[in-house]
Amino acid sequence: MKGYQIQELSKVIQIDRKKCKGCDSCKEFCPTNAIDGKYGTVHSINNDKCVFCGQCLVNCPFAAPTDVIDPVDQVIQKLKNKQITVVAAIAPAVRVAIGEEFGMEPGRLVTEKLYGAMKEAGFKIFDVNFAADHTIMEEGSELLAKIRHYLLGEKVEHHLGVLPQFTSCCPAWVRYVELNYPQIIPNLSSAKSPMMMAGSLAKTYGATDVWHVNPEDMYVVGVMPCTAKKFESSRAEFDSAAEYWKKQGKTASYPDVDTTLTTRDLARLFKKLNINLNTVYDFKDSDNPLAQYSGAGTIFANTGGVMEAALRTAYFIITGSELQTLELTPVRGLKGIKEASVTMKDIKTGKELIVKVAVVYGIKENAVPLIEQVIAGTSPYHFIEVMNCPGGCVNGGGQPIHAMGTSWLDKWKVMLPWN
Numbered sequence: 001m002k003g004y005q006i007q008e009l010s011k012v013i014q015i016d017r018k019k020c021k022g023c024d025s026c027k028e029f030c031p032t033n034a035i036d037g038k039y040g041t042v043h044s045i046n047n048d049k050c051v052f053c054g055q056c057l058v059n060c061p062f063a064a065p066t067d068v069i070d071p072v073d074q075v076i077q078k079l080k081n082k083q084i085t086v087v088a089a090i091a092p093a094v095r096v097a098i099g100e101e102f103g104m105e106p107g108r109l110v111t112e113k114l115y116g117a118m119k120e121a122g123f124k125i126f127d128v129n130f131a132a133d134h135t136i137m138e139e140g141s142e143l144l145a146k147i148r149h150y151l152l153g154e155k156v157e158h159h160l161g162v163l164p165q166f167t168s169c170c171p172a173w174v175r176y177v178e179l180n181y182p183q184i185i186p187n188l189s190s191a192k193s194p195m196m197m198a199g200s201l202a203k204t205y206g207a208t209d210v211w212h213v214n215p216e217d218m219y220v221v222g223v224m225p226c227t228a229k230k231f232e233s234s235r236a237e238f239d240s241a242a243e244y245w246k247k248q249g250k251t252a253s254y255p256d257v258d259t260t261l262t263t264r265d266l267a268r269l270f271k272k273l274n275i276n277l278n279t280v281y282d283f284k285d286s287d288n289p290l291a292q293y294s295g296a297g298t299i300f301a302n303t304g305g306v307m308e309a310a311l312r313t314a315y316f317i318i319t320g321s322e323l324q325t326l327e328l329t330p331v332r333g334l335k336g337i338k339e340a341s342v343t344m345k346d347i348k349t350g351k352e353l354i355v356k357v358a359v360v361y362g363i364k365e366n367a368v369p370l371i372e373q374v375i376a377g378t379s380p381y382h383f384i385e386v387m388n389c390p391g392g393c394v395n396g397g398g399q400p401i402h403a404m405g406t407s408w409l410d411k412w413k414v415m416l417p418w419n
């Protein structure tokens with residue numbers, strides 16, 4: 001199998017031969033042309049090209065693509081084992097979607113009900129919005145170092161990649177770059193995604209200061225709107241907590257995130273445990289520092305959110321004041337891409353500079369033209385956010401499936417609380 005490390009998942013979605021009608025609809029949504037098969041014949045997924053985004057799964061009219069990995073029973077076993085502390089790292093896009101699986105109207109924000117259900121199931125809660133704040137600080141600091149070095153001409157002691165900086169929190173996008181454009185890997189931000197940030201924080205600070213348990217006795221479950229996160233949590237390089245403990249002289253060998261449940265998986269888990277989101281008690285978890293977060297973390301799930309949050313961080317440090325407005329406008333001649341220019345005055349030197357940013361979702365149609373510009377050395381941008389799924393993670397491949405596929409996305413976006 002092409003480019004996989006030992007222990008990584010090499011297959012996340014498969015097509016059920018008995019259900020596939022060969023209608024070709026999935027090919028429209030696949031960002032990587034990973035689906036083989038002629039019209040009218042049974043289709044299959046080429047795992048050397050697949051980036052595990054699940055868009056074929058949520059858009060097939062015959063429910064033929066399915067998840068290969070079903071961790072629900074394994075997580076229930078862990079929850080029943082009283083020796084193990086099971087921590088759920090819950091992504092923001094889950095709380096606006098899971099209500100649908102229990103008959104609520106689409107887009108309803110059910111954070112406290114979700115927390116109540118998680119508590120009843122036996123999970124400890126780690127709100128990924130909190131971890132998103134850390135990703136933003138890391139990604140914003142990295143951007144800041146590059147701006148200081150490349151645009152303001154300062155000598156910066158920092159592990160520098162190159163500009164433009166691409167976001168790295170979407171595992172489907174990262175996988176796409178690795179497979180198709182390895183020459184731009186130095187452009188990817190080195191910041192971990194919020195889920196992986198949550199896993200490493202849970203098994204270090206969370207273990208010692210919040211739950212007071214041995215990190216070896218923890219089981220961290222990513223709860224995500226995304227099928228590609230199942231692949232991400234299996235990636236061999238994400239064992240920062242174990243590396244940290246080894247440096248403290250301990251024997252440690254475990255991943256930062258042990259497994260990942262999609263929104264659909266979590267709904268099945270609740271149903272297997274007879275937990276009904278409609279009737280469960282609301283829970284706030286106010287005493288848990290890992291369940292708190294800022295407005296920056298909250299906008300992370302929407303397209304444009306990562307870039308805006310990191311840019312605001314860099315802007316504040318360079319200018320000493322808050323960025324008041326960031327107006328993204330569509331790029332003429334390039335469909336699906338929005339851009340903005342931000343003028344910053346360095347508080348230390350008085351030097352003025354213009355930082356250009358772009359936001360894009362949809363790899364095949366929209367990100368590829370920007371990659372080509374970067375490779376040709378003609379990119380006008382300094383920071384580019386790429387998310388694979390239409391509208392960002394709110395419409396990820398792990399979300400509830402609708403008869404209309406993703407065509408109702410705009411309506412849903414309007415209903416989201418941060419819109």
Ligand code: SF4
Pocket residue numbers: 015019020021022023024025026027043059060061062063064065
């Ligand atoms: S959309 Fe579904 S039924 Fe149609 S070809 Fe793809 S997998 Fe098969």
Ligand code: SF4
Pocket residue numbers: 013029030031032033034035045049050051052053054055056057
């Ligand atoms: S999971 Fe995504 S990349 Fe893989 S075949 Fe389906 S649509 Fe294509």
Ligand code: SF4
Pocket residue numbers: 053169170171172173225226227228229387388389392393394395396397
């Ligand atoms: S946009 Fe979000 S949901 Fe979609 S593949 Fe990327 S991380 Fe997953």
